[in-house]
Amino acid sequence: FNKFFIKNLFKKFIFLFSLITFPVACYAEINISKIKNKIYVLNIHGKRFFLNEETNIKSGDYLSTREKPGIIILKDNTSICFSSNSSLKVFKNKNQINFEFKKGSILFSINKKSHENYNLDFYNYNLDNFKDIVILSKKNNLKIINYKKNLIIFYKDDINKINLPSFSISELSKNGKVSRKTKLSENNKFTKKFLELCSIKLPT
Numbered sequence: 001f002n003k004f005f006i007k008n009l010f011k012k013f014i015f016l017f018s019l020i021t022f023p024v025a026c027y028a029e030i031n032i033s034k035i036k037n038k039i040y041v042l043n044i045h046g047k048r049f050f051l052n053e054e055t056n057i058k059s060g061d062y063l064s065t066r067e068k069p070g071i072i073i074l075k076d077n078t079s080i081c082f083s084s085n086s087s088l089k090v091f092k093n094k095n096q097i098n099f100e101f102k103k104g105s106i107l108f109s110i111n112k113k114s115h116e117n118y119n120l121d122f123y124n125y126n127l128d129n130f131k132d133i134v135i136l137s138k139k140n141n142l143k144i145i146n147y148k149k150n151l152i153i154f155y156k157d158d159i160n161k162i163n164l165p166s167f168s169i170s171e172l173s174k175n176g177k178v179s180r181k182t183k184l185s186e187n188n189k190f191t192k193k194f195l196e197l198c199s200i201k202l203p204t
Contacts, residue, residue: 028092030057030074036195037070039063039082059092065104069195076114081107081198105137105193107200125162125172127153133200135190141179142172145190147200167202 032053039051044060051063051072063072064087072080080088086104090097095115099108101122110118112131120127122136122144135145144153144164151164155176162178164170169188171180184202191199 028059028094030090030092030097032056032072033075033077034073035071036197037065037068039065039070039072057090059090062089062102063087064102069193071195071197076116077111078114078116078118079107079109079198081109081194083193101136101138103138105135105190107133107135107191107194107198109133109198123172124156124174124176125153127151137190143169144172145169145184145188147184 032051032055035051035053040063041049041051041055042062042064043049043058049055051057057063057072063082065082065084067084069084069086070082072082074080080099083105086106087102088106089100089102091100092098096117096119098119098121099106101120108118108120110131110133114131117129118131119129120134120136122138123142125142125144127134130151132149132151133147134151135143135147137143137145146164146166146168148166150166153162153164154160155162160176162170162172162176165181167184169182169184169190170178173179
């Protein structure tokens with residue numbers, strides 16, 4: 001087994017262990033401030049429902065959109081913007097929040113003043129403890145759109161690191177390589193997939 005597989009297995013083991021050992025605290029919750037449009041939830045018990053400000057997000061929830069894009073704004077002012085037909089899975093352990101990207105296009109805008117540590121897992125790649133704005137997109141190819149400062153992502157073993165320059169679009173291959181990299185411009189169509197609240201203006 002490679003280290004990436006073991007790392008992800010360990011994350012899920014910690015979650016399941018807390019589920020069995022600490023039944024009161026197992027539903028590690030993420031508080032919500034605002035929701036726009038329908039966000040579909042499939043929880044760890046197989047129950048399906050719509051997310052709202054009163055239900056909050058619980059560790060293990062699978063979140064998705066259908067025909068319309070949607071937005072979740074968390075209590076710490078972090079925004080998660082879904083395009084239509086997009087999904088992710090959420091894991092939380094104490095102040096560690098992991099978003100496991102599944103499909104579609106999702107914009108993550110993390111509040112720099114947040115006390116939570118946000119991590120992204122997307123296929124064989126991961127981005128840990130980030131505080132900026134990125135878009136993950138998967139249609140035919142996996143792409144990461146990086147706004148603001150330079151970022152470093154890792155592939156599988158946490159050793160093979162990839163540098164992502166600011167304001168760039170990187171197309172990621174299945175073997176840990178950047179197959180294509182382009183400069184982000186005002187003409188890009190990525191933010192047009194989201195609701196207006198998620199629009200981002202590039203510096204002039």
